[in-house]
Amino acid sequence: MTTADKTATEAAAEAAKEAVAEGAAEAGGDERLRRWRLVLGGGGADGTNCALTGRDAAMDGALTALYGGAADSRGRGRGRDRSAGLGASAPSVARWLGDIRSYFPSSVVQVMQRDAIDRLGLSTLLLEPEMLEAVEADVYLVGTLLSLNKAMPETTKETARAVVRKVVDQLEKKLATRTRSTLTGALDRSARVSRPRHRDIDWHRTIRANLKNYLPEFHTVVPERLIGYGRASQxxxxxxxxxxxxxxxxxxxxxxxxxxxxxxxxxxxxxxxxxxxxxxxxxxxxxxxxxxxxxxxxxxxxxxxxxxxxxxxxxxxxxxxxxxxxxxxxxxxxxxxxxxxxxxxxxxxxxxxxxxxxxxxxxxxxxxxxxxxxxxxxxxxxxxxxxxxxxxxxxxxxxxxxxxxxxxxxxxx
Incomplete structure (x- = not known):
């Protein structure tokens, strides 16, 4: 399977696993065992004999709650032990969402949220305001909320709009400037005219187009052909x-x-x-x-x-x-x-x-x-x-x- 054929979840899971494994290979002694324990997951930790404590144990618990055991080579859970899962209550899922945001970077949190929605059928819980306040907003989440739009109670709609607006504002800030500058240049080039009014002459292009008419004795260019944008620019x-x-x-x-x-x-x-x-x-x-x-x-x-x-x-x-x-x-x-x-x-x-x-x-x-x-x-x-x-x-x-x-x-x- 090529990288292009993998799902975003599989690619992210494999990348995370490789990164931790690489760190384990470079680390020494107990640190190496600790890293491999985090990679392998599972109660027995596949023979590492390394117990996790504190933050490491909490991270492992958050992963186990979603994936139900060690991950296979594609980042998908083995065993799917529902007894170790998130359950169906909004409070437990909201706490879990808060936990993963404190343990993992935003890109990983977004992948885990997608997996939670897809694997555990948590879409309906997103209709509750406290859940929406706990999630990491991204394009995928916006799409899920829009699909639930008709089923959304009035008490949730304002929170949902706030989540959607946050993502939209981020995207607009990222995309707007480049889009406007790129298209403005294309529009100007497409509207170029050869007989512009004086105030509409594009002097840079006009000079380049008439360099062959340069008169060295007068240190000037004779503009036989004028280039501009004309009134179309308005x-x-x-x-x-x-x-x-x-x-x-x-x-x-x-x-x-x-x-x-x-x-x-x-x-x-x-x-x-x-x-x-x-x-x-x-x-x-x-x-x-x-x-x-x-x-x-x-x-x-x-x-x-x-x-x-x-x-x-x-x-x-x-x-x-x-x-x-x-x-x-x-x-x-x-x-x-x-x-x-x-x-x-x-x-x-x-x-x-x-x-x-x-x-x-x-x-x-x-x-x-x-x-x-x-x-x-x-x-x-x-x-x-x-x-x-x-x-x-x-x-x-x-x-x-x-x-x-x-x-x-x-x-x-």
């Missing part, structure tokens, strides 16, 4: 439509797309529309000023009708040559496949820049419908997974109508 240059699949497997993509949608909508030169869909279509454009409102306006889960969603997006396009449509979906179409492909072909023929992302997340290549991805690639719309760090470059390329920066792991180039 108006909407591009229209972007984000069309997001809100099926359960797309949770992280929905979170990231909502944040990027808010960032794009804050740029005066871009008109942004955000559409989410399952078997129905919902336009959340009027909520783009607050991505938290957008997220709570989604409903993760349900079926998928890409054709219906694209039909709606197509009906909203008024300037095809200046429009970028970004479909974010795993392409498991529940609607009419042939009509979906015809719509994509029609949009591209009209001048629309069409981008198909299998996922917008930090994960590796997701599960997706390979037949539909191949069909889109044949239409000149390659489908690929995209990380949040790469998304600004993808959008810049689409705006400038140049080849997309498709990563090496993409299934269709």
């Amino acid at each position: 108006s909407v240059k591009k229209e972007v439509v984000l069309c997001i699949d809100q099926s359960g497997s797309m949770a992280a993509s929905v979170v990231y797309a909502s944040v990027f949608g808010a960032v794009l909508s804050s740029m005066r030169s871009i008109s942004t529309r955000l559409v989410v869909f399952d078997t129905s279509v919902v336009d959340l454009t009027d909520q783009l000023d607050d991505p938290v409102d957008v997220l709570f306006g989604t409903q993760l889960g349900g079926g998928t009708d890409i054709n219906r969603a694209l039909a709606y997006c197509q009906s909203q396009i008024t300037r095809p040559a200046d429009t970028v449509v970004v479909l974010i979906s795993d392409l498991y179409e529940g609607g009419i496949r042939d009509e979906m492909l015809k719509r994509v072909a029609a949009m591209k023929a009209s001048g629309v820049q069409f981008v198909a992302l299998l996922a917008l997340s930090d994960e590796g290549t997701p599960a997706y419908d390979r037949e539909h991805a191949a069909a889109l690639a044949a239409l000149g719309a390659p489908a690929f997974a995209c990380t949040p760090d790469l998304f600004p470059e993808v959008m810049a390329a689409a705006i400038e109508k140049r080849p997309l920066p498709i990563p090496d792991m993409a299934p269709h180039r």
Whole structure:
């Protein structure tokens, strides 16, 4: 199994185990035994004859409560002894969440939380405010909360919104500046004009373009060709439509797309529309000023009708040559496949820049419908997974109508 094929949990568990084992190899005497005891876990500690005390014992107890014994080579629990588990009560789980936050770094805590939710079915406990206050907030947790949105009691909703807002604010702070600067440059280049007004001349590009006209006797350049941005710099240059699949497997993509949608909508030169869909279509454009409102306006889960969603997006396009449509979906179409492909072909023929992302997340290549991805690639719309760090470059390329920066792991180039 390659690293790309492992789940995030397996990779993190193996990395942690290797790190501790490496430290054990370098340590001496009792310290080596202690480290191996922590790696091996289990009551007998596999023959190390090393007893854990204090903080070490507490760390081992926290791991045993979740994994129920020693971990196998993929970081998964052996034995699954439920008698040593977390139980089903919110107070015991909340205490455990507090413990692991004090014993482990944030990245490890997030992995353990995911395992606790997946292995022990703790999702319903997240509907209790005291639980939400104890968790380490991340994109995965936000996705879980959104999937529980309809079942969430009023007493929990404000706490849930606070947790979601914390994650959204962190993501926006991380992604906004680079996104704006990258796309502003792309917009400027795409709007370049050759007969600008004096105040709109780009003197740096104009000088570079006219260096051949340098007159040494006058120490000057004769600007035979002027380059500038003209009045277009003050108006909407591009229209972007984000069309997001809100099926359960797309949770992280929905979170990231909502944040990027808010960032794009804050740029005066871009008109942004955000559409989410399952078997129905919902336009959340009027909520783009607050991505938290957008997220709570989604409903993760349900079926998928890409054709219906694209039909709606197509009906909203008024300037095809200046429009970028970004479909974010795993392409498991529940609607009419042939009509979906015809719509994509029609949009591209009209001048629309069409981008198909299998996922917008930090994960590796997701599960997706390979037949539909191949069909889109044949239409000149390659489908690929995209990380949040790469998304600004993808959008810049689409705006400038140049080849997309498709990563090496993409299934269709």
